[in-house]
Amino acid sequence: MLNLLKIWRNEKSREIIVQIIVLIIFGWFISWLVGNVSGNFERLGKDLSFEFLFIPAGYDINQYLISYNNRDSHLRAAIVGLLNTGLVAICGIVIATIFGLFLGVLRLSKNWLANRIAYWYVEFTRNVPILLHILLWHGIIINTLPHPKQAIDIFDVSYLTNRGFYIPKPIAESGIELFYLFTVIAIIFAVLFSRYSKKRQELTGKQFPVFWINLMVIIVFPCIALAFNNFPISFSIPELKGFNFRGGLHLSPELIALTFALAIYTAAFIAEIVRAGILAIHKGQREAAESIGLKPDKVMNLVILPQARRVIIPPLTSQYLNLTKNSSLAIAIGYMDLVATLGGISLNQTGREMETMVLVLLIYLCISLSISSLMNWYNYRVKLVDR
């Protein structure tokens, strides 16, 4: 008895006991849940089976990044949906980051007008639910833009309609390989060159205009390759045929509305994160940097931002996760993402609610975990090194 009390009074062993108890309760709960579900499945005469993934889906999808038709399997339909989710998520994140950064800096600007505009933008945007943003953009595109027959014509190569935007689509022809090769070489060069110039600066204090040189290389090099092989690129130009435009690249109203709504909404939050990150840096840092004669952009790039980054990145990560998960609101306007394909039509046509929902949940979990580990890795790289 006394011994037991002793064990309990010891902080270390008490911790272990509590953890074991919690674990047992949790395990019991899980096994109850699983048992309950499987019992009820049995009573309903249903089984848990993923075979439906391999039978033909039977439905068509209006946007596919890999080839797809209605004879392909539910699995392929799910992958098409997943890629569509990836497309809006990536485009949304890129636009939201650039726009959010810009707004955040604007919010701190001493220019009263710019500051106020950014302020009102942020306040308005983040206080309106994301679903309304999505419906609003979709509604605007569908109800204000003209029918394909009266499309807004941009130089006879691009068209804006209420069925979406049609733009020329580059098509690679033979001889394009050299272009790819040169592009890769240019990028490798750029990476090596920035490393070299950084080292050189540390040793000698001399600087190259690294950014401009790299930009030149990355543009000029591939162009040389193109010219060398007589420009092996042609363009498919959209053309009005029958009911719709054919050829070219089609950006559907759903894709545009969803991407913009997500980007614009998330940008408002990112702006606040950026502002908070910059304000978190003690003003002494700025004053010290200015006092040694650094120009304002140098102060920002060399002193403030590197320190602000570690304050910014963790909340930024959760914004990226939010954007990705919010993209599942696609269903409201009929954008065919993962939830609409696997978790929507496939679920409904096969009646496999449990299986499809479990898959959708797992896939979202994987996406979220990958994003956050990527960001953690980046955070680790940029964190302050104590000297």
Add this chain to the structure above:
Amino acid sequence: MKIKALLAASVAGVMFAGSVLAGTLDDVRARGKLNCIINTGLAGFAAPDDKGNWQGFDVDFCKAVAAAVLGDANKVSYTTATGKTRFTKLAAGEGEILSRNTTWTFSRDVDLAQTFIGVNYYDGQGFMVPKKLGVKSAKELDGASVCIQTGTTTELNLAEFFAGNNMKYNPVPIETNAEAQELYKAGRCDVYTTDASGLYATKMSFDNPEAHVVLPEIVSKEPLGPVVRHGDDQWADIVSWVLRAMMSAEEKGITSKNVKKLAAQDNKDKEINRLLGKDPLQGLSKLGLSADWAVNVISQVGNYAESFERNLYPLTIVRGMNALYKDGGLHYIPPIK
């Protein structure tokens, strides 16, 4: 939101399925109300009137069942479902009947473990286009943008029709008929496709119905009917015989006007007597129904023809395939013996 509801419903359905399987009749009686799953809104089939009461052909059927089991056609509470959520909602026990333009197919019957209790409307999938497009046949729709309700047989038929005719199309998926109308009117799609009955209903709800045409092609068989959960045969029998009673009544000339009179007298046609409780109907007690069950249905809701005429004639829908067999239609009712 929607997805969350769906998930919750499916999990709930799986967890509580045990409690809703048997004894549906007892549940309904204990509650004093029938829960019925209907459309989110389709004129003629299920749509709220200006007082906010649900009206329509599918709604009438819910009322008929309530009249048979509770004696009062008004004791129904309605739950709406989209094409996508309907089976989940039925499985989750949100209603005892799904009365929502639902096509009887093999896999829904067998794999989704539903019980189709009969056909109350023979339909087929059609196409509607604005007249100004000048389209005369569905074979001319190559390249068109087509609005479709997801989670329906429509979606699958459409894919087969276009692939079978070597045509391409751009599917625009939507959830409800109301959304489809918005997108169709805004010109997001050239064509709206669904069951022909739905097309007529949609067309009549437009400001200018003449500006739209339903193309002649009917590309599928859509036998529509009420659905109940697998596993409660008593309940399935009740629901299916309510439907047959309404059709028998039409066949025998029993209407909401004359049913009381016919029930009070001895009729030459003994089937009328059995239906209206004058002569005993073997086994009725096994269904747990009182002798005046059919009288309640017919006096409060009407026979099949009355419901059809009241709800669907305004949409310019004719009886056609939905006439009784003796009038050249497909409805052939097993005898009430």
